[in-house]
Amino acid sequence: MAAETMLGQPNPLAISFFILFVLSTIGITYWAAKKVKGTKEFYAAGRSITGFQNGLAMSGDYMSAASFLGIAGLVATCGYDGLLYSVGWLVGWPIILFLIAEPLRNLGKYTYIDAVAYRLKLRPVKLVAGISSLVTVLFYLIAQMVGAGTLVQLVFGLPYESAIILVGILMVVYVLFGGMVATTWVQIIKAGLLLGGATVLVFMTLWHFGFSYGAMFSEATAQYGHSFLVPGSLITSPLDAFSLALALMFGTAGLPHILMRFFTVPDAKEARKSVFYATGFIGYFYILTVTIGFGAATLVGRSMVMSVDKGGNMAGPLLAEFLGGGVFLGFICAVAFATILAVVAGLTVSGASAISHDLYVGFMKNGVSDEKKEVRIAKIATLALGIVAIILGFLFKGQNVAFMVGLAFAIAASANFPALIMSLLWKKFTTAGAVASMITGLVLAVVLIFLSPTIWVDVLGNPTAIFPLKNVAIVSMTSSFAVGIIVSLAKKEEDAQRIYDAIIPRRYLGRGAE
Amino acid sequence: MVDKISEKDIVNDKEFKSLISKRNSIAVTLSIVELLLYFGFITLVAYNKPYLGKTISPTSDTTIGIPIAIGVIILSVIMGGIYAYWANTSYDASIKKIIERMEVE
Structure with missing residues (x-):
């Protein structure tokens, strides 16, 4: 068993790998910058990405540090419970494919909000959805920034603050100069590195066990007992289990930065392909991370993993060090950092488009703006988001921000997903219904999480929580649907129903789709 | 090619309508x-941990x-693969056929 680790000291190999990644992505950004002329390039990479490339880029956008380091860490420390996350984070993808992909691609232009607002009144929908989209992105961003700062501190020996500033500057550079073109290629490279790195790590782990999962699970049982391979303490009540499941599944289908990727492909056919490839890559990756988690628990040891980081986030890197020494540790750490960098770039493009395309052009200008100005606003928004991300990274230093990814998923499932799916699939949905549903979902998700054990007890230190469940989606998401349905049925919107019928050719055939 | 036919003709076409409803019922199923x-799976996690154990x-x-x-x-x-394959081959081809037939008419 590894008695000590090089983690915590500057690792020259990790730094070299990382510099190589940064240089190549900056090179791509330089190349992309010449292509980015208008909104179509900035938001949607000129709709020139193929289904396969977009599948990789989607998985790159989705496989965040929370899934790479987080799931492996959760499995290494809690065993089976980690699998609940890998399953939950995957099962939303087929739903996206069956119900959302085609109409979203055919009706939208640059953001999922375009598709929500298509047959409703533009300004109110753009305002509320724009805010909720931005809030989702910001919570996700905080978790990534703090994760990046902590990781860099551990791996590169750089101070937390410089790491945050470095990440902030790089993400702004990618998006500001290269827009969605550069962001897409950063995602693709990162997805390749992450899938490749994790595959090697799993191969070496299984090598150790004579390529027998059974042997690995026997070793886990020998060390931690039978309960390590059974769902346990993470799920305290059945209601909490269902609530978590709802947030994981439908949150995926409401993440603005994922939904935005649908507009980078030319048509619905490529959109379907993208989701299928993304599901395959992500499913494969989650099976890898679970293996890495059990590998770390058995080979590195739970106490060693937890002594480096209480949350277990360093399980993957520690396993790499155990199996492949400093070189492999350096490589995996660089991959983890590249992962975070790519995800924040995707979040930045998405947040900037919520500000420029949805809030500025959609809400303030009623959908009318010249392209040059819109790109300029988007670039200013990018810069502003970079600064906000750095400030938030500083503010949340040393805080336990793991719940923020959960919060982002809860908001996505409660505020973004219900409005999107009802607008796409339900003829009687109205503007008032959409606005009421989004506000209900957003407010309930945020307020209930604040009152739940996650923040009220664990962060604020109160003895008992006001809202009993750790996961809020079962209340916030169902309320959002209920309010949307009741308000829509209360008052008919003739225009919304008329347009719903009129856009059938566009929705199914992509006629006139952008 | 698609633009020669009016949108109204497509929407009211019987074959198109039945194809769309077939697509929707497959997606919903x-x-x-x-x-x-x-x-x-979650129900087992919530109520029957001993079975999973x-x-x-x-x-x-x-x-x-x-x-x-x-x-x-x-x-x-x-399941995603089955749907994507069906939609990208059989479904898309049927749509194309309907449009071509309407163009001839």
Whole structure:
């Protein structure tokens, strides 16, 4: 068993790998910058990405540090419970494919909000959805920034603050100069590195066990007992289990930065392909991370993993060090950092488009703006988001921000997903219904999480929580649907129903789709 | 090519209508299967942990819960593949045929 680790000291190999990644992505950004002329390039990479490339880029956008380091860490420390996350984070993808992909691609232009607002009144929908989209992105961003700062501190020996500033500057550079073109290629490279790195790590782990999962699970049982391979303490009540499941599944289908990727492909056919490839890559990756988690628990040891980081986030890197020494540790750490960098770039493009395309052009200008100005606003928004991300990274230093990814998923499932799916699939949905549903979902998700054990007890230190469940989606998401349905049925919107019928050719055939 | 025919003709075409409703019922059916698959798994997690904790054979330490969880992931990918394949070949081809037939008419 590894008695000590090089983690915590500057690792020259990790730094070299990382510099190589940064240089190549900056090179791509330089190349992309010449292509980015208008909104179509900035938001949607000129709709020139193929289904396969977009599948990789989607998985790159989705496989965040929370899934790479987080799931492996959760499995290494809690065993089976980690699998609940890998399953939950995957099962939303087929739903996206069956119900959302085609109409979203055919009706939208640059953001999922375009598709929500298509047959409703533009300004109110753009305002509320724009805010909720931005809030989702910001919570996700905080978790990534703090994760990046902590990781860099551990791996590169750089101070937390410089790491945050470095990440902030790089993400702004990618998006500001290269827009969605550069962001897409950063995602693709990162997805390749992450899938490749994790595959090697799993191969070496299984090598150790004579390529027998059974042997690995026997070793886990020998060390931690039978309960390590059974769902346990993470799920305290059945209601909490269902609530978590709802947030994981439908949150995926409401993440603005994922939904935005649908507009980078030319048509619905490529959109379907993208989701299928993304599901395959992500499913494969989650099976890898679970293996890495059990590998770390058995080979590195739970106490060693937890002594480096209480949350277990360093399980993957520690396993790499155990199996492949400093070189492999350096490589995996660089991959983890590249992962975070790519995800924040995707979040930045998405947040900037919520500000420029949805809030500025959609809400303030009623959908009318010249392209040059819109790109300029988007670039200013990018810069502003970079600064906000750095400030938030500083503010949340040393805080336990793991719940923020959960919060982002809860908001996505409660505020973004219900409005999107009802607008796409339900003829009687109205503007008032959409606005009421989004506000209900957003407010309930945020307020209930604040009152739940996650923040009220664990962060604020109160003895008992006001809202009993750790996961809020079962209340916030169902309320959002209920309010949307009741308000829509209360008052008919003739225009919304008329347009719903009129856009059938566009929705199914992509006629006139952008 | 598509633009020669009016949108109204397409929407009112019988064959188009039945194809669309076939597509929608396939999408809804698959979604329901996916939901049953996942929430079936969660129901076991919530109410029947001992079942998930059984070992797959008397000589093994591996619990049934592990292949079930991995199975949900793999089945989800396969169902996505089936839909994407069907939609990108058979469905798209049928749509094309209908449009071509209407152009001739």
